[in-house]
Amino acid sequence: MEVLRTKDLHIGYKDKAILPPINVSLDEGNLIALIGPNGAGKSTLFKTLTAHIKPISGSIELLGKELFEYSSKEKAMLIGLVLTERPDDMFLKVYDVVASGRCPYTNFFGKIEKEDENIIQESLEIVGINHLKDRYFNTLSDGEKQKVMIAKTLAQNTPIIFMDEPTAFIDYPSKIELFSLMKMLTKERNKTIIFSSHDLELLLRYTDDIWMISKGKELVSAKKDDLLESGILKEYFNLKEDIKI
Amino acid sequence: MSRNKINISILIAIIFLGILLFFLNLFVGSVTIPFADLFNVFFGSEGNQTVSTIVFDYRLPQAVTALFAGAALSVAGLLMQTLFRNPLADPSMLGISSGAGLGVAITILLTGILGASALSTMGIWSNLGVSLAAFVGATLVLMLILGFSSRVRNMTTLIIIGLMVSYLAGSLTDIMKFFSMKEDIHAFVIWGMGSFSAVGTSKLMFFSTSIVIGLFASLLMSKNLNVILLGDLYAENLGVNVKRNNLFIILVSGYLTAIVTAYCGPIAFLGLAIPHLTRFIFKTSDHRILVPVVMLIGMVVSLLCNLVARMPGFEGNLPINAVTAFIGAPIVIWVILRKR
Amino acid sequence: MKKLIVVLFSIIYMITSCNDDLKNKSRGEYTNDTLNLVTYAQNFKIYPVESGYRLLIIDGFKDNNEFYIFNDTVVIPEEFADKQIIKTPIKSAVAFSSTQWSVFQKLGEIARVKGVLESNYTTNNEILRLVAEGKITDVGMSTNVNAEKLINLQPDLILYTPYPGIDFSHLGELSGATMLSFPDYLESHPLGRAEWMKVVGLLCGKEDVTNQWFEDVVRRYESLSYKCSTIENKPTVFSDLPFENQWYVPGGNSYIAKIFADAGGDYIWKDNESAGSLHIDAESVLLKAQQADFWRVINSYDTPFTYDRLKNENELYPLFKAFKEKQLLVCNVRECGYFEKSQYEPDVLLADFIYHFHPEFLTDEWENYTPRYFKLLVK
Numbered sequence: 001m002e003v004l005r006t007k008d009l010h011i012g013y014k015d016k017a018i019l020p021p022i023n024v025s026l027d028e029g030n031l032i033a034l035i036g037p038n039g040a041g042k043s044t045l046f047k048t049l050t051a052h053i054k055p056i057s058g059s060i061e062l063l064g065k066e067l068f069e070y071s072s073k074e075k076a077m078l079i080g081l082v083l084t085e086r087p088d089d090m091f092l093k094v095y096d097v098v099a100s101g102r103c104p105y106t107n108f109f110g111k112i113e114k115e116d117e118n119i120i121q122e123s124l125e126i127v128g129i130n131h132l133k134d135r136y137f138n139t140l141s142d143g144e145k146q147k148v149m150i151a152k153t154l155a156q157n158t159p160i161i162f163m164d165e166p167t168a169f170i171d172y173p174s175k176i177e178l179f180s181l182m183k184m185l186t187k188e189r190n191k192t193i194i195f196s197s198h199d200l201e202l203l204l205r206y207t208d209d210i211w212m213i214s215k216g217k218e219l220v221s222a223k224k225d226d227l228l229e230s231g232i233l234k235e236y237f238n239l240k241e242d243i244k245i
Numbered sequence: 246m247s248r249n250k251i252n253i254s255i256l257i258a259i260i261f262l263g264i265l266l267f268f269l270n271l272f273v274g275s276v277t278i279p280f281a282d283l284f285n286v287f288f289g290s291e292g293n294q295t296v297s298t299i300v301f302d303y304r305l306p307q308a309v310t311a312l313f314a315g316a317a318l319s320v321a322g323l324l325m326q327t328l329f330r331n332p333l334a335d336p337s338m339l340g341i342s343s344g345a346g347l348g349v350a351i352t353i354l355l356t357g358i359l360g361a362s363a364l365s366t367m368g369i370w371s372n373l374g375v376s377l378a379a380f381v382g383a384t385l386v387l388m389l390i391l392g393f394s395s396r397v398r399n400m401t402t403l404i405i406i407g408l409m410v411s412y413l414a415g416s417l418t419d420i421m422k423f424f425s426m427k428e429d430i431h432a433f434v435i436w437g438m439g440s441f442s443a444v445g446t447s448k449l450m451f452f453s454t455s456i457v458i459g460l461f462a463s464l465l466m467s468k469n470l471n472v473i474l475l476g477d478l479y480a481e482n483l484g485v486n487v488k489r490n491n492l493f494i495i496l497v498s499g500y501l502t503a504i505v506t507a508y509c510g511p512i513a514f515l516g517l518a519i520p521h522l523t524r525f526i527f528k529t530s531d532h533r534i535l536v537p538v539v540m541l542i543g544m545v546v547s548l549l550c551n552l553v554a555r556m557p558g559f560e561g562n563l564p565i566n567a568v569t570a571f572i573g574a575p576i577v578i579w580v581i582l583r584k585r
Numbered sequence: 586m587k588k589l590i591v592v593l594f595s596i597i598y599m600i601t602s603c604n605d606d607l608k609n610k611s612r613g614e615y616t617n618d619t620l621n622l623v624t625y626a627q628n629f630k631i632y633p634v635e636s637g638y639r640l641l642i643i644d645g646f647k648d649n650n651e652f653y654i655f656n657d658t659v660v661i662p663e664e665f666a667d668k669q670i671i672k673t674p675i676k677s678a679v680a681f682s683s684t685q686w687s688v689f690q691k692l693g694e695i696a697r698v699k700g701v702l703e704s705n706y707t708t709n710n711e712i713l714r715l716v717a718e719g720k721i722t723d724v725g726m727s728t729n730v731n732a733e734k735l736i737n738l739q740p741d742l743i744l745y746t747p748y749p750g751i752d753f754s755h756l757g758e759l760s761g762a763t764m765l766s767f768p769d770y771l772e773s774h775p776l777g778r779a780e781w782m783k784v785v786g787l788l789c790g791k792e793d794v795t796n797q798w799f800e801d802v803v804r805r806y807e808s809l810s811y812k813c814s815t816i817e818n819k820p821t822v823f824s825d826l827p828f829e830n831q832w833y834v835p836g837g838n839s840y841i842a843k844i845f846a847d848a849g850g851d852y853i854w855k856d857n858e859s860a861g862s863l864h865i866d867a868e869s870v871l872l873k874a875q876q877a878d879f880w881r882v883i884n885s886y887d888t889p890f891t892y893d894r895l896k897n898e899n900e901l902y903p904l905f906k907a908f909k910e911k912q913l914l915v916c917n918v919r920e921c922g923y924f925e926k927s928q929y930e931p932d933v934l935l936a937d938f939i940y941h942f943h944p945e946f947l948t949d950e951w952e953n954y955t956p957r958y959f960k961l962l963v964k
Contacts, residue, residue, distance in 0.1 A: 103472050103483040
């Protein structure tokens with residue numbers, strides 16, 4: 001099933017498009033990596049697709065409906081988000097962070113019902129951080145924090161998840177752990193995950209599709225296997241050597 | 246014992262302490278009242294008229310004012326600290342207190358400069374003037390900050406703007422003072438020291454009702470306050486209208502500060518210290534717990550400050566502003582050191 | 586900035602002064618003053634009514650400042666039953682200002698005063714003794730009145746000094762006392778300030794005594810100032826020590842400026858129109874006052890006050906001619922009770938300055954006069 005489609009999408013700030021029109025579509029259960037040099041517009045694209053900034057022109061369809069036609073609560077139930085920024089509060093507990101993912105579903109006072117509790121518990125277990133739930137968020141390692149934010153997004157129960165550089169600042173074993181977690185979520189839980197990353201060699205092992213952007217160039221969406229064959233990576237980013245895995 | 250059980254026992258202890266302090270506020274003051282007289286006033290059929298006046302018409306409204314002012318300032322501080330995700334934030338950072346001060350300076354000092362003839366035309370208004378002027382000044386600054394906050398996204402920028410507005414209002418106040426006669430600075434000095442006694446029985450109803458409205462509004466915000474702790478983008482992603490939410494936080498916090506400042510003067514430190522203290526005692530960031538408990542602890546500490554300010558042995562009452570800082574600053578330092 | 590403020594002030598002044606006119610019209614009754622027993626003071630009026638007096642205080646802060654004053658022995662006429670009534674002599678009063686209790690003291694009625702403010706600032710031995718003995722209670726400072734102690738005194742009357750923006754009415758409500766505003770400091774005529782003794786006289790049932798005192802003061806003051814009115818060679822004079830090089834000096838329409846003028850002196854800020862104080866920096870003072878002949882100084886030092894000491898305090902002082910020529914006219918408030926007494930003796934104050942400016946005019950009853958408040962600092 002198609003979850004996302006853009007038509008002639010111009011992104012940028014204040015009427016100044018930073019990339020040529022974007023036309024992509026995406027089916028559910030896919031793990032997509034967005035790659036490109038810093039400053040190419042990765043986070044602008046993310047912010048546009050997650051409805052934090054408005055597109056200059058063109059359309060974004062989410063599950064067959066225009067993104068802007070959804071209410072903010074509906075959007076909160078469709079799109080999950082994991083950012084590089086992390087909450088910084090001394091007494092914020094892991095459980096509370098994950099529980100905040102239930103925000104779109106709970107009542108005015110944010111009361112956690114039995115059902116919410118089950119979903120939070122399940123999210124903690126999927127990510128494998130059940131043992132951390134009573135810890136303060138601030139005391140965790142970067143890798144653990146990242147997992148907590150992913151668990152929050154799972155509790156949010158959205159079909160689509162965007163992750164901005166989820167593997168940055170994390171040690172190598174944790175990176176592998178995270179990639180396999182993401183892979184598992186798309187294959188076993190049928191989530192669609194779009195993430196940006198610079199860990200090219202690693203991500204090529206796990207992703208399905210790759211979106212490439214570079215300054216002023218059209219966004220290219222390619223299957224991982226095609227990419228490795230054709231040398232398109234070398235050409236697109238003007239690399240001296242091709243990447244081999 | 247689990248954290249929850251510890252918290253509940255602490256809470257009960259605080260409530261008892263609050264009740265104790267409330268009665269001590271009625272029993273203790275610069276006039277020493279023998280216990281027998283106190284007993285008679287409370288339980289006897291025929292109490293001493295003077296004692297009854299001191300206890301019920303003077304000390305009681307003051308204690309109630311301290312109660313509400315403490316709750317209001319502390320919650321206003323909590324809202325600011327959560328909004329700016331900065332443990333040093335408090336309502337005075339947005340220039341609201343300075344705005345109130347400027348309002349007072351303008352009415353008192355301007356009329357002073359124009360001489361008694363100008364003042365005489367103000368009649369009764371000049372007495373009502375101080376609270377009203379403070380409220381108008383605070384509200385104007387609040388409007389200004391709200392205007393800015395809808396233009397700037399970055400909360401740090403807003404803090405800087407708030408500080409600048411604060412300096413600006415302060416400097417205008419100093420200029421007004423410079424051009425005034427000594428006699429006219431009098432009222433400004435009194436207002437600046439802060440006091441819980443200025444509300445009095447007649448205005449107490451209005452004062453407490455206004456504050457209860459603000460406190461109630463802040464209780465309704467707990468869920469969104471929890472979410473914005475994660476950061477603006479996360480909050481927005483979770484369906485919170487961050488811009489509107491921030492505006493509402495500033496409005497409620499500013500409103501509470503404006504009312505207290507108008508009636509009690511610029512009372513420092515409660516807004517900064519109490520949220521800190523509460524978080525460290527209860528070790529939580531959950532605003533469904535924090536908001537009501539901050540109110541409670543704000544009330545208790547405020548009652549303590551009022552008690553200290555009126556301890557027998559001092560000539561006159563100590564300025565409440567000095568007492569809050571004297572008690573508040575060590576609390577913050579102690580709490581921070583204990584954490585490490 | 587300054588321009589802006591001036592414009593702002595003038596606009597507000599225009600608005601408020603329009604109001605003033607309106608108000609005066611609506612209060613036509615007060616302008617008919619032929620019965621008013623007060624001659625110099627602007628801020629209170631006394632009218633005789635059947636078997637008593639009507640006292641009107643005009644302080645600009647409060648609307649209901651009308652009091653009907655009857656002697657305790659008198660049956661109060663029915664028509665006044667709903668008015669604010671003070672029965673005299675009053676039994677117990679709290680006096681906020683030393684200019685209030687000093688009249689009680691002078692009348693020998695200090696026992697009627699149960700509470701005062703700021704007793705630690707006075708050097709009046711009797712008051713200090715009464716406070717120490719507990720016969721008078723110190724109820725705090727004017728910026729910080731201790732309401733509890735005041736209520737506990739259960740006074741009949743509270744004499745307070747009104748200031749803009751300060752509301753004392755709750756003290757009256759709490760203690761049940763009548764609140765009597767005493768804005769003597771607003772009077773800019775020396776005799777107007779002195780005339781406030783009549784209010785205290787009235788409260789003690791000794792209005793005849795204070796009337797007589799005041800008449801004597803007026804006679805002596807007027808005759809002295811009349812003598813000096815023809816003087817052409819007027820010495821220049823300026824006033825006060827600075828605080829951190831900022832001078833607060835009396836305005837040109839102030840009480841002390843009037844005394845300077847009446848003593849045949851030339852006050853260097855006489856053209857200023859303020860009745861209050863002016864805030865002036867050291868440069869401007871130097872510019873105007875460097876060549877002045879006399880320098881009036883009030884101090885409260887309890888250690889010797891000398892030219893050497895002043896020189897050490899501020900290196901600007903020796904630049905003034907009055908300093909070089911040792912023409913400082915100094916009053917130590919600790920020694921002479923200046924703040925509590927001098928306002929009721931404007932004739933003496935006047936004589937003090939005439940003594941320094943034009944001693945030849947102190948004749949007749951002022952023969953062999955020695956200054957009481959302001960003395961020439963010799964060393």
